[in-house]
Amino acid sequence: MAEVDDFRDAVAGVLDGLWPAAVDVATGDATKVAEAAVQQGWLQLGPEGAADYLVAAVRTLGRRACPLPLADAYVASRLLPDHADAIGAGEVRPVVVLGAGPLIVDDAATSSHVLVVDTLTGALTLREIDGAEPLDGLARPAWRRLTPGAVVAERTVAPAAVAEAVAVLRLGVAARAVAAAGRAHELAVEHAKVRRQFGRVIGAFGAVQQRVAAGQIDLSASEALVDEAVGALLAGRDDAPLAAALAARHARTAAQRVLAGAQHTLGAVGFFEEHDAAWLFRRVHTDLTHLGSGGLDDRRDDGVAGRLLAGEALPHFHLGARAEAFRDEVRALLDRHRSGDGYDVEALRQEMDEQSLLALNWPAEHGGRAVEVEEQVVLHEEMKYAGGPVDRAMSATMLIGHSLLRHGTPEQKAQFLPLLHAGQMAFCLGYSEPEAGSDLASLRTRAVRDDDGDGWVIDGQKLWTTRGQTASHVWLAVRTDPDATPRHAGITIFLVPMDTPGITVQQHVALSGEISCTVFYDGVRVPDSARVGEVHGGWKVITDALTAERVVMGGVAATLRRHFDETLALLRARVAAGGEVDALDRDRIAWVAARLQAARALVLRATRSMDGSGSGSAADARIAGPMAAVLSGDLAEELGRTCLDVLGPEAALAGRYDAAIRVAPMYVIGGGTNDIQRGIIARGLGLPRE
Structure with missing residues (x-):
C-alpha cells in the first residue's frame, strides 16, 4: 500500500508542473501529459496487472479533470500483449471503444490508435486513427469523432478477457469521476470553514453540515467500492467483474450527488470558470455519461442487475x-x-x-x-x-x-x-429520556446519595427501553452532578435489578411489532455496589460500550443482505417462469445492491479503525463509525421500499418484507439519529458546531 501511495504522489508531482489543477483544463497541454506518462512508465501497468497503481494514477488525474486514457492503455496492452511494448513506449497510444457504435472518444486528443472490442464475440480490431473531429459540448477537453484508418491487428479473446477489460474500464471511469467529485467536495468543505454569512461561517449552519456529511458518506462509500473491486482484480477473483460493476453503479449516482452538494455549498463562487469546481463539474458529468445508458451499462447483461438476476451473488468480502x-x-x-x-x-x-x-x-x-x-x-x-x-x-x-x-x-x-x-444475561439499556434521545448528555434522571452515604436514590423516567419487560437488570445512565460542565461530565452508570422497588414498567408496541417500554424510577434505592465505574465518570463507560456498536453494525448490514438475497431469489424465479424485471426495477436493484455493498465496506472500515488497523487518518477513523451507521440506516429504508416496489402487493402481506420495512425507521433513529450522526461527521471534517 505504501508503494502505491508513493506512486500516486509521484504522479501528482509530475502533474504539478503540467496540469496543476482542474482550472488548467482551459490551457493545459494533454500531449505533454501523455509524453510524461510514457517517460514515467504509466503506460506499462497493464502487463503487470497493476490495477491498484492504475487506479491511483487515474484518481490523481481525476482531481485535476484530466481525462488521459490510462485505463485504455492498460486494457489494450492486456488484450494485445504483442503490442504491449509499443503501447508502453508511446508508439501506439490506444483508446478503447466497446461495441459497434460511433467512434466518439474522450481521450484528451492524445490517441493515435483505436481498439474496437466486440463485447459479444471477443473480436478485437486495432486501427490507426486517420482523422478526428472535435465535438463541441459538455466535455473539456472536447470529445472527438474518429475516422479509422488501416487495421494494425486483429484477434479474438476469451469472454473472461473481455469481462476483465470492461471491469477495468468501468473502474477507471468510476475512479476518475469520484476523484473529481471528491476534489470539489474538499474545496466546498474548506470554503464552508471560512465563508461568512449573517455573521457566522456557513459551516456552522445545520443545512450545510448535513449536506457536507452526506457528501462525505457518498464519497467514502464509492472510494471503498472501487478499492474492493481493485482488490478483487488483483486477486484474480471470479467476482471481480461484478465488483467493478457495483463500484461503477454506485459512482454513477454518488459522484453526481457529491458534486451537487459541493456546488451548493460553494454557491456562486463555484459557478464561474475561474474556480476549479466549474471544470470538475464538466469532468464528473462527462464521465457519468460513460457509466449510463449507451455507455458501460447493462446492455450485455454484464452489469449489476444482469449478473445478479443470472445467479451471481454479491461479492464476498475476504477478510483473511x-x-x-x-x-x-x-x-x-x-x-x-x-x-x-x-x-x-x-x-x-x-x-x-x-x-x-x-x-x-x-x-x-x-x-x-x-x-x-x-x-x-x-x-x-x-x-x-x-x-x-x-x-x-x-x-x-x-x-x-x-x-x-x-x-x-x-x-x-x-x-x-x-x-x-453463557448468553444468559437478560438486560436492557436505560439511556433515552423524554428530553434526551440522541443528545444523551442532556439526560435528567437523577441519582443522589442517600442519607447514610452508602447508597443512591434514583428518580426519573426512561423511554423506548427495548426488552424492559423481560430484563433482569437495566444498564442505567443517570445524572449525579446537575451542575457539571461540560454536561456529560456529571453522568454515572448503574447496573440495577429490574425488580428493585420503585421501578414501574409500562409497555408499548412499536411500529415493528416489538415491545418497548417506558420505565419510571420513583425513589429507587440502590447500593453503591451497583455503580459501574467512577462517580461522574459514566461518559467513559458509555463510550466504551458504544465503541462495540461498530461491530454490531456489521450485523445490521448482514440482515439487510439476507433480505436482499431473498428478494433476488424471488425475482430469479419470476424470470425463470417467463416473467420480466423491467428496466426501472433492474436499475433500482442495481442501486440498492451497490449501496448494500458500500455499507458492508464502510462497516468493515469502521470496525478495523477500532484497533488502529484501518487505513486513513485519525479524522477518518473518528467518522468511520457514524458514516457506516448513517449509510446502513438509510439503506434499510431504501431497501425496504425497493423490495415492496419490485415484488408487488404480495410483499406487503404478513411476513419478512412486511416486518423489514416496518423496522427500518429504527435503524435511522436508534443509537443516535442519522441527523445527529451527520452532524458528528461534519465536525469530524473540521466544521464548527452549529
Whole structure:
C-alpha cells in the first residue's frame, strides 16, 4: 500500500508542473501529459496487472479533470500483449471503444490508435486513427469523432478477457469521476470553514453540515467500492467483474450527488470558470455519461442487475485466511443446530458458551477467546444473516460486557461476566429520556446519595427501553452532578435489578411489532455496589460500550443482505417462469445492491479503525463509525421500499418484507439519529458546531 501511495504522489508531482489543477483544463497541454506518462512508465501497468497503481494514477488525474486514457492503455496492452511494448513506449497510444457504435472518444486528443472490442464475440480490431473531429459540448477537453484508418491487428479473446477489460474500464471511469467529485467536495468543505454569512461561517449552519456529511458518506462509500473491486482484480477473483460493476453503479449516482452538494455549498463562487469546481463539474458529468445508458451499462447483461438476476451473488468480502476459517466454523455451528426453518436456540447458546463465542477478546481468566477484529465481524455477520437466533446474548456481551471488563468491580465481574459468557444475561439499556434521545448528555434522571452515604436514590423516567419487560437488570445512565460542565461530565452508570422497588414498567408496541417500554424510577434505592465505574465518570463507560456498536453494525448490514438475497431469489424465479424485471426495477436493484455493498465496506472500515488497523487518518477513523451507521440506516429504508416496489402487493402481506420495512425507521433513529450522526461527521471534517 505504501508503494502505491508513493506512486500516486509521484504522479501528482509530475502533474504539478503540467496540469496543476482542474482550472488548467482551459490551457493545459494533454500531449505533454501523455509524453510524461510514457517517460514515467504509466503506460506499462497493464502487463503487470497493476490495477491498484492504475487506479491511483487515474484518481490523481481525476482531481485535476484530466481525462488521459490510462485505463485504455492498460486494457489494450492486456488484450494485445504483442503490442504491449509499443503501447508502453508511446508508439501506439490506444483508446478503447466497446461495441459497434460511433467512434466518439474522450481521450484528451492524445490517441493515435483505436481498439474496437466486440463485447459479444471477443473480436478485437486495432486501427490507426486517420482523422478526428472535435465535438463541441459538455466535455473539456472536447470529445472527438474518429475516422479509422488501416487495421494494425486483429484477434479474438476469451469472454473472461473481455469481462476483465470492461471491469477495468468501468473502474477507471468510476475512479476518475469520484476523484473529481471528491476534489470539489474538499474545496466546498474548506470554503464552508471560512465563508461568512449573517455573521457566522456557513459551516456552522445545520443545512450545510448535513449536506457536507452526506457528501462525505457518498464519497467514502464509492472510494471503498472501487478499492474492493481493485482488490478483487488483483486477486484474480471470479467476482471481480461484478465488483467493478457495483463500484461503477454506485459512482454513477454518488459522484453526481457529491458534486451537487459541493456546488451548493460553494454557491456562486463555484459557478464561474475561474474556480476549479466549474471544470470538475464538466469532468464528473462527462464521465457519468460513460457509466449510463449507451455507455458501460447493462446492455450485455454484464452489469449489476444482469449478473445478479443470472445467479451471481454479491461479492464476498475476504477478510483473511484466519477470519474465513472462522466463518466456516460459525456456519458449521449454525448448521448443527438448525431445526425446521429456525434453530434450536438453547442448544446453540450452550455450544457458543462452550466455545467462548460470546466472550471474544475477553481476558483468559474470564474465559475469553482471542480473535482478530475481522473474526468479530464474521460472527456478527453470520449470526445476523441466519436471522439472529441469539441476538439478545450477543447484544449483551457487546454493549455491556466490554465496559464491565474495563470498569466493573471484582464483585460485578464475578456476578455478571459468567452470565454474559453463557448468553444468559437478560438486560436492557436505560439511556433515552423524554428530553434526551440522541443528545444523551442532556439526560435528567437523577441519582443522589442517600442519607447514610452508602447508597443512591434514583428518580426519573426512561423511554423506548427495548426488552424492559423481560430484563433482569437495566444498564442505567443517570445524572449525579446537575451542575457539571461540560454536561456529560456529571453522568454515572448503574447496573440495577429490574425488580428493585420503585421501578414501574409500562409497555408499548412499536411500529415493528416489538415491545418497548417506558420505565419510571420513583425513589429507587440502590447500593453503591451497583455503580459501574467512577462517580461522574459514566461518559467513559458509555463510550466504551458504544465503541462495540461498530461491530454490531456489521450485523445490521448482514440482515439487510439476507433480505436482499431473498428478494433476488424471488425475482430469479419470476424470470425463470417467463416473467420480466423491467428496466426501472433492474436499475433500482442495481442501486440498492451497490449501496448494500458500500455499507458492508464502510462497516468493515469502521470496525478495523477500532484497533488502529484501518487505513486513513485519525479524522477518518473518528467518522468511520457514524458514516457506516448513517449509510446502513438509510439503506434499510431504501431497501425496504425497493423490495415492496419490485415484488408487488404480495410483499406487503404478513411476513419478512412486511416486518423489514416496518423496522427500518429504527435503524435511522436508534443509537443516535442519522441527523445527529451527520452532524458528528461534519465536525469530524473540521466544521464548527452549529
